[in-house]
Amino acid sequence: MLTPSDLDALVVTLKLALCTTALLLVTGTPIAWWLAHAKFKGKFLVEAVVALPLVLPPTVLGFYLLLTLGSQGANLAFSFPGLVIGSMIYSLPFVVQPLQNAFISVGRRPLEVAATLGASPLDRFFTVAVPLARPGFLTATVLGFAHTVGEFGVVLMIGGNIPGETQVLSIAIYDHVESMEYAQAHWISGGLLFFSFVLLALIYAVNKRVQVVDS
């Protein structure tokens, strides 16, 4: 079964995923809205930057983050806040892209309708755009959360392996395998596999239902 340090890693992992997802929803929503609606010349460049973490080796991202975070006055490397910042960058496309697609598929018409019904821009964002983009928010939340739970390279580079502080489950698995503790590694790996499958099945089930209702 899980050792006390594994449980610590589980708590750190969940805390990290929760903080990262919450902060990403807050910061990613305006970015997604802007990318969905703004028309400007260099938009493809911004989109490419947002998508970078999808293709970049996490160690590359971690390396630059280590340099950046380590050089600040308040040293954020090897700390939980540093880990949150790293995870936010690492999971950014997983939150921004579903939201951007959702806002695009909502389109301008419902917002124009709301405007003619007397709704101010902020009012129509919260009462029309957000409810209609609900499947996108669900996908963004689940993908952001699951992807953060699964990160390894970035954490290894900027978080290190401090139990109870920066040690997450994926690192714990690595440690167990290194020490030939395959039973422990099995428990955590199997748990993560199951959890990821359930989350993804949930997204597909809910989004499918939403589409059926709306069509």
Place this chain on the structure above:
Amino acid sequence: MSLRAKFQLLRGDFQLNADLDLPADAVTAFFGPSGCGKTSLLRAIAGLDHHPHSFLQVGEQVWQDKKTFLPPHQRAVGYVFQESSLFEHLSVGGNLAYARKRAFGDTPHFSQSHLTHLLGLENLMHRRPSELSGGERRRVSMARALSVNPRLLLFDEPMSGLDAQRKKELFPYFDALHEELRIPILYVSHSADEVARLADYLVFIEGGAVAGSGSIQDMLTRLDLPLAAGPDAESLIEGTVKHWDEVYGLAQLQTAAGSFSVVHPELPCGARVRLGVAAKDVSLTLNPQSDTSILNRFPATVEALTAYGTAQMTVRLQVGDALLLARITRKSADTLGLQTGQSLYAQVKSVALLF
């Protein structure tokens, strides 16, 4: 409350200059070929698009000029969009409540219950938009636009995509609204049937400009506009039912042209009707005729005439206070020696009651 608008719409190759002064409590139709800018004009009036160098005044209030541009949510307009565009995440009742919560001014045109009754929505309030038929969606959309208590009502092809039967079912709801509302209604359409049935006033848009505007009766019979130049050219006459002759099954109508007899199942006395008279169903004689099977005969004056193709003429006639079109052969016109100002008699072979 009238509406003054001066718009200069420019986008790419497209251009439209419109200078309009529209009546207060009438239905004004923006009519013209597809792509002439009717919808763009409506969007500009609602503030959905911002066109500089434009001016818009509704009643006493300036909505747009050099310095002012009221954003759409501060304009008291009710906008009925094409395809009705209901909020899919809200029920019918939720759609109406959304508008009511954000309504302009204090005294609503209608109470909520009266409005739902007027548009026949009582049994639909809990339905989702996806569960409504096309006609029901249009009615909900109209009710929602009215729930914001607008000072101006805009319809953008509200009946597009509906078949003739569904359209016909919507007309009475439209009449009921028009009857009770005292605000300008602007109606965009490219369907001549809808316009003939609903509009009081017509703005004809063509080639990037307003080609003409005036009462629907005048506009339909103006020989300088393409409206009277088609094979289906017709004129409109307003009237009321005087009485119904049960012996012959004829409705007697009092109209601006005089008394009309129309074959029709029983009609209630006092009902207001609109008659459509096709130009090809009107013939002309120099002398009054009594030995004819045609019932509707009126003294008329030739106002204007123009060629229609090579063999025919279109004649605009003043009949009492009404305007009538007649389509006759050029040969007949020559034989009768038709000229402007001439007095003669018009015989109307058949009329259509527009419902």
